[in-house]
Amino acid sequence: MASKKSGYRAAIRKAKLMNLLKYVIVYSVLLIPLIPILSMIAWLIVQSFSEGPTSGLIPRGFTFENFRFLWHPIRFGLSEYPNIWPIVGNSLILAVGTVAFEIPVAALAGYALSRMKFPGRVATMKLIVALHAFPGVILLIALFYILNRLGLYGKGILTLIGVALVKAGLGVPMDTWILKGFFDGIPWELEWAAMVDGCSRFQTWRKILLPIITPGISAVAIFSFMGGWGEFLLAYTYIKRREFYPISVFLYSVIGEFVFVDWGLLAAVALFYMIPILVFYALTQKTLLKLQLVGAVKG
Amino acid sequence: MKRYVRESPIFLGLTGFLKRVKRYIPGGVSGKVLPFFFMSPFFILISVMWFAPVGITTYMAFTKTQWTITNMQFIGLDNFVRIFTRDIRVVDTIYITVLYVSSVLAINAFFSLVLAIFTTYFIKKEPISMAIRLAWLIPRITPAVIYALLWRWFIDPNIGLLNTLLGSLGLPTPRDWLLTPPYSQILMIAVNGYVGASFGMIIYSAAITSIPRDIFHAAIADGATDLQVCRHIILPLLKWPIFFVTSWQCLSLISSYEHILALWAGGAGVARAAEVEVWALYAYSKAFYASEYGYGAALSIFLVAIGLIFIFIFFRVFGFERMMQPSKVEV
Numbered sequence: 001m002a003s004k005k006s007g008y009r010a011a012i013r014k015a016k017l018m019n020l021l022k023y024v025i026v027y028s029v030l031l032i033p034l035i036p037i038l039s040m041i042a043w044l045i046v047q048s049f050s051e052g053p054t055s056g057l058i059p060r061g062f063t064f065e066n067f068r069f070l071w072h073p074i075r076f077g078l079s080e081y082p083n084i085w086p087i088v089g090n091s092l093i094l095a096v097g098t099v100a101f102e103i104p105v106a107a108l109a110g111y112a113l114s115r116m117k118f119p120g121r122v123a124t125m126k127l128i129v130a131l132h133a134f135p136g137v138i139l140l141i142a143l144f145y146i147l148n149r150l151g152l153y154g155k156g157i158l159t160l161i162g163v164a165l166v167k168a169g170l171g172v173p174m175d176t177w178i179l180k181g182f183f184d185g186i187p188w189e190l191e192w193a194a195m196v197d198g199c200s201r202f203q204t205w206r207k208i209l210l211p212i213i214t215p216g217i218s219a220v221a222i223f224s225f226m227g228g229w230g231e232f233l234l235a236y237t238y239i240k241r242r243e244f245y246p247i248s249v250f251l252y253s254v255i256g257e258f259v260f261v262d263w264g265l266l267a268a269v270a271l272f273y274m275i276p277i278l279v280f281y282a283l284t285q286k287t288l289l290k291l292q293l294v295g296a297v298k299g
Numbered sequence: 300m301k302r303y304v305r306e307s308p309i310f311l312g313l314t315g316f317l318k319r320v321k322r323y324i325p326g327g328v329s330g331k332v333l334p335f336f337f338m339s340p341f342f343i344l345i346s347v348m349w350f351a352p353v354g355i356t357t358y359m360a361f362t363k364t365q366w367t368i369t370n371m372q373f374i375g376l377d378n379f380v381r382i383f384t385r386d387i388r389v390v391d392t393i394y395i396t397v398l399y400v401s402s403v404l405a406i407n408a409f410f411s412l413v414l415a416i417f418t419t420y421f422i423k424k425e426p427i428s429m430a431i432r433l434a435w436l437i438p439r440i441t442p443a444v445i446y447a448l449l450w451r452w453f454i455d456p457n458i459g460l461l462n463t464l465l466g467s468l469g470l471p472t473p474r475d476w477l478l479t480p481p482y483s484q485i486l487m488i489a490v491n492g493y494v495g496a497s498f499g500m501i502i503y504s505a506a507i508t509s510i511p512r513d514i515f516h517a518a519i520a521d522g523a524t525d526l527q528v529c530r531h532i533i534l535p536l537l538k539w540p541i542f543f544v545t546s547w548q549c550l551s552l553i554s555s556y557e558h559i560l561a562l563w564a565g566g567a568g569v570a571r572a573a574e575v576e577v578w579a580l581y582a583y584s585k586a587f588y589a590s591e592y593g594y595g596a597a598l599s600i601f602l603v604a605i606g607l608i609f610i611f612i613f614f615r616v617f618g619f620e621r622m623m624q625p626s627k628v629e630v
Contacts, residue, residue, distance in 0.1 A: 022525065026421045029413060030431050037437050037493060039460050040449035053458045101344075109341035118334035129622050130610045131349055133547065135554035138579060138602040141586045141595050142352035142359065145368050169348025176341060201333055230442035233557045237587055248444045255448060256564035263458065270445050281440055 044274070047267035054263075066268035074265070081250075084269075090160060091229055091246040091273075097164025098228030099221050102172050107217060109172075110179030111205050115191070125180075131173040140237055147238060156244055163234050171227060175220050182216030183209065222280060229276060247273045353603060360600040364593035371593070378597035388571075388581060396578040399487060400552045406492035407552070408545040411499030412537070416529055418500070419507040420515075435500060438493040447561035450490055477563065483573035490558055495551075499544040506540045507533060539621060546616075550609040554602050556580035578602065 039057060047054050051061035074081045081087070112118070113125060143166050147153045152162030186209060194204045210217070232248040239245060245253070251269060360378060362371040382389055414435065418428035438446060453459050454476035462472040473482045510533070518528050556579040563570040567588035570576045576584070579602055586595025613622060 022421070026417045030417050030422075033493075034431075034434050035464075036453055036461070038434065040453055041437065043452055043460070044445075044449060047452070055458055056460050056463055105340040105344055108337045112334045112337035116334040116337065118338075121334075124338070126614070126619060127345075129619065130614070131345070133550065133610050133613055133622075134349075134606050135551055135602070136349070137557065138554045138582070138599045138606070139349070139352035139356060140583065141368075141592055141599060142355035143348070144586075144592070145355050145359070146347065146351060148369050166348060169344045172341065172344055172348075202336075205337075232443045232561060236560075237583075248442055251444050251448065252561065252564055255444070255451060256566070263452070266448065267452075270448055273442070274445060277440060277442070 044267050044271055047263055048271045050264055052264070063264075066264040067272070069265060069269060070272070074269075086243065087245055087247055087250050090244055091248070093157070093160050094164050094167070094231060094235065094246050095225045095228035097161050098167045098171070098231075099225050101165055101168035102175055102224045103217060103221050105168070106172055106175035106179050106220065107210065108205075109176045111183050111209065113176065113180045114183035125177075128173040128177050132177070136170040137233065140233070144238065153238065154240065156241065159239055160235075160244055160246075163231070163238050164228060166234055166238075167228055167231055168224070171224055175224065178220055179213070179216060182213040186212055219284070222284070226277060226280060356596050356600055356603055359593055359596035361597075362593045364591075364596070366590050368592045374593075378594050381594070382597060388576075391574070392576060392578050392581045395484070395574060395576060396553070398484065399491070399575075399577050400549065402488045403491045403495060403552055404545065404549055406488070407495035407499050407548045408541065410492075411496045411544070412503055412541065414496065414500045415503030415507060416533060419504050420529070420533065421525070432497075432500065432504065435497045439497050443557050443561040446490075446494075446558065447564065450486070450562055454486065478569075478573050480574045483563075483575050486562075487559060487575040490562060491552070491555070494558060495548060498548065502540055502544055503537060506537055510536055539617070543617060543621070546609065546613065550606060553605055554579050556583060 042057055043054065046057055046059045048066050049062055049064070050059035051063045051065070054060060069084050074084060113121060144153070147159075147162045147166070150162065152158050152165070155162075190208055190212070191204050194208045195201075199207065230248065231246070232252065235246050236249045236252060239249060242253075247269070251266070251273070254266065359371065361373060361375060363374045363377070364371045418431055422428045422431070441449070454461050456462055456472075456474045461476070466472050473479050476482050476486050514532055515528055518532060523531070556577055559570055559575055559577065559580055560583070563573055563575060567584040570580060570584070578598065582595045582598035582602070585598060586592045
């Protein structure tokens, strides 16, 4: 009798142990590979307030000195920049330009694809999917030719706008698709009512439908803003004059110089550059996972 | 109007004719023209940024275009002859590309499956699995240059954490992770693996969450272990998502080089010396560092072709529906 009872107990203990073991394995597989990533983020914050280079994650003193670039000229090794703000301005032009080119086009096309019958509608939708799958980055050489032909290369601020245009062109298929989905969710009756009251199709789109899908449009707009803000490859390839570098290319040129690295300053600039992204990341976690699902961010 | 007039063949013919004419009058016939008014900015942008580049890449591959990109000289197949016979980098580049794509794909398609199953099936508390999934998204959200900077710190022999961690485990601690070949390639795989893991994880997680819970409960009640549930219920149902993620990621890996370019900063030679120059990056550096645009285009025409073949296969195998909803589970 007693042995049977202890047998049960042993079995229960064994089951509990197995259960514990299961969770140990699950959590270690999920969390151990995250150590590098989380430590990097921690370092970025620690380093930007540290007086010298950290050793591991341990800071050396506490200072705001690294953020002096916000009001002082910046010196990185051999290069000196009088002021950070024109560079920030370039990044803003790039980001705002991307949104300005991308969203109106996508909103118009998304509406037509959602609500109108025209020959080639299904074919266009298939095309959008195909374009989304097709890797745009391998077209950089030909896009460089097109920028040259359009007279947008080596023209300072115009080149920035050209880069925004290319960025918008590469992103527009997916945005159209997402906005089409938002238009699909609006009941037809609303449009009928507007048209009975004498609105044209365009007025209906402009005055009735756009206000309704503002949340959708702003989500997509934020995504493309972040895309433009974080853009590196296109800007690095097409923008050759230093006074028109966006922050990403500016940082890259500093990293590439090797000569002398002021880690504190570098981390502070990087953290400053990350602020909009962190804010957006904190605000839109749910949407982020959802839009990732439809592939708004390409992998 | 009298009924026999209204139904007479002449009258019907006339109204039909008028209706047909009306279609061709702009303004009054918005039904036919309007969609194209709405679609035209889209089509213009698409033609300039997608169709034209594909055509230009194809043409440029058969030209000698150097220094100034607008000055092309048709030279027939010379670029391709050079790729297959004279270019000594080609074999190495193919080897590095195959290594890169296959290793990163293993992380992106299969390790992400493990992540998804663990966060959705094993961890029952939604906030915890949500937090873990968001943490895995960090590498993807971070701009490429910042991500590269973070890795620069992590691998730094003096102030970074990597060698300290490896040293405490008794593993080798190379001084220069960036430029010592086997280590630089490991680094390349890790850096890109972190970025890609979240894509598969999200698609798989959505698919697993859409499986009715009752199936799991029934299996457990029948005495199945967790491993058996994964093996016999989750995996078979995830057949299409797995296939989708694998092929999709395969295509994007073949053509991706942004993170390699960002981490191995400092010009054309750095990535080449570190032996992490994949095919797409080789094409890029031929064009933009060596100013041999024609040759770069010839190299990238292979990638364009691979892309088109993949898209053809996508439509054949998945069809339109499955491509739009890759995480749909057919129970």
